[in-house]
Amino acid sequence: MLYTLLCYHQEDVVCAWTKEEDDAVMERLAVVQERLARAGKLGPVARLLPTTAATTLRKDQDPPLVLDGPFAETKEQLLGFYILDCENLEEALGIARELGAANPGGSYEIRPVGLFHDGGARP
Amino acid sequence: MDEARWIGTTLAAARPQAVAALLRYFRDLDLAEEAFQEACLRALKTWPQNGPPRDASAWLIFVGRNVALDTVRRRAKQTALPPEEALSDTEDAEAAIAERMDGAHYRDDVLRLLFICCHPELPATQQIALALRIVSGLSVGQIARAFLVSEAAMEQRITRAKARIARAQSGEDGVPFEAPGPVERAERLGVVAAMIYLVFNEGYSAAGDASNAREALTEEAIRLARLLLRLFQAEPEIMGLTALMLLQQARAEARFDRDGAVILLDNQDRALWNRAMISEGLALLDKAVRHRQPGPYQVQAAIAALHARAARPEDTDWAQIDLLYGTLEIMQPSPVITLNRAVAIAKLRGPEAALAMVDPLGDRLSGYFHYHGVRGALLMQLGRTREAREGFMTAISLATTAAEAAHIRSHLDGLT
Helix, strand or coil: CCCCCCCCCCHHHHHCCCHHHHHHHHHHHHHHHHHHHHCCCCCCEEEECCHHHCEEEECCCCCCEEEECCCCCCCCCCCCCCCCCCCCHHHHHHHHHHHHHHCCCCEEEECCEEEEECCCCCC | CCHHHHHHHHHHHHHHHHHHHHHHHHCCHHHHHHHHHHHHHHHHHHHHHHCCCCCHHHHHHHHHHHHHHHHHHHHHHCCCCCCHHHHHCCHHHHHHHHHHCCHHHHHHHHHHHHHHHCCCCCCHHHHHHHHHHHCCCCCHHHHHHHCCCCHHHHHHHHHHHHHHHHHHHHCCCCCCCCCCCHHHHHHHHHHHHHHHHHHHHHHHHHCCCCCHHHHHHHHHHHHHHHHHHHHCCCCHHHHHHHHHHHHHHCCHHHCECCCCCECCHHHCCHHHCCHHHHHHHHHHHHHHHCCCCCCHHHHHHHHHHHHHHCCCHHHCCHHHHHHHHHHHHHHCCCHHHHHHHHHHHHHHHCHHHHHHHHHHHHHHHCCCHHHHHHHHHHHHHCCCHHHHHHHHHHHHHHCCCHHHHHHHHHHHHHCC
């Protein structure tokens, strides 16, 4: 069984870390990740850019509505995610619209990935 | 991260919202600041025991408000403080207050706080000092070091600025505490954005000089811009400003050599550029452009993005940069922009064409370091050594940092 670990934290606090503090956290994480990768247990890892870089496509209406900022409603739950390789936001929004047409309702939050490595574990 | 450090970061992050809300309650900058300080002291005492609150800002606002109300009451008629436990047990009240204070409230509070620091009667340096003290919570010592003045002088400067604002706020021209209308809000955003960019440039232009204290200003400016952007998510110029600062700051590691002399863009080691900042800057610009409401920050960010996207200097799209400078000249006519455009023209059409653009600016830019630096470099490329030397000598006499002077000196050494 593959499990997803979703990382939540207070953004304004994390953004206030100094470079040294951030580096120290990333180093400590790397030690754990390294061990998991060796055991073949690590899948893709992504660190997302701040929510200020996010755009949300609300697909509960036709045509879907593009909003600046992260997904904010709480009555909907996170049910899955995609990782896409796109030239720019316009392309990512295009794909989101296409997916949205196949599965209307809810929203997609489109957030650039800051850091990515493909852990290597496969189901 | 140890507990004390974690609490410190949380308090710093909560500060703008908390001070801004307390200012709305009390309409007095000093009282709002005192209340926040007192709330922080209580947090240091109670958080390690009771654990951190769910919403640190709301906790600080609630506790700060009670403390300050009490101060006001005590000043009026010597009444006793409520017992410590009454203040610590704020979970229910805190939840209620958090619900009442939705995002819209916070956002106009923070904007108002920043805007009050930008009072037009205050010179730019005082606006910056005040914002760094009140909004960012930097100590007077830290700000003094950033401005290369004594702590006493900075203390005095901030006290004067606060007094001036208190006077203005009590008069008819004071910034009102009601929620602003859309036009007013847009105006405030513009003024505050300009102040944030001033903070950034104060740090950026001084980087490389031994004082790291000034470099902290660039990070603080980016933090303030991100804060504004979280509050006003659909403002393309705020996206542009944040992108611009991130794209410029991404080059920080590559801008100076070991001796502290400036390294120009063409000669920088691009491997030293900060990729995460560049990605964030490009993503924000991408978002901004979708709005089709171009503005000066977006255009400048677009220029910085073209540099950031070029893997090697020769890959730079100078024609596009020239076009963008042309747009910027129309938006904000300024000889400094024309001077920058001339650098792009030199790449596209050679030094002669660029010099023809630069020479007419002499009247207005004769006291500007970069004018003489750019002109000297163009003359040098054209083999007009004697005039180039004169230009460089003038530039050195106008340099404001050791790094600028060292850079020009290296040109002079290269002249035969």
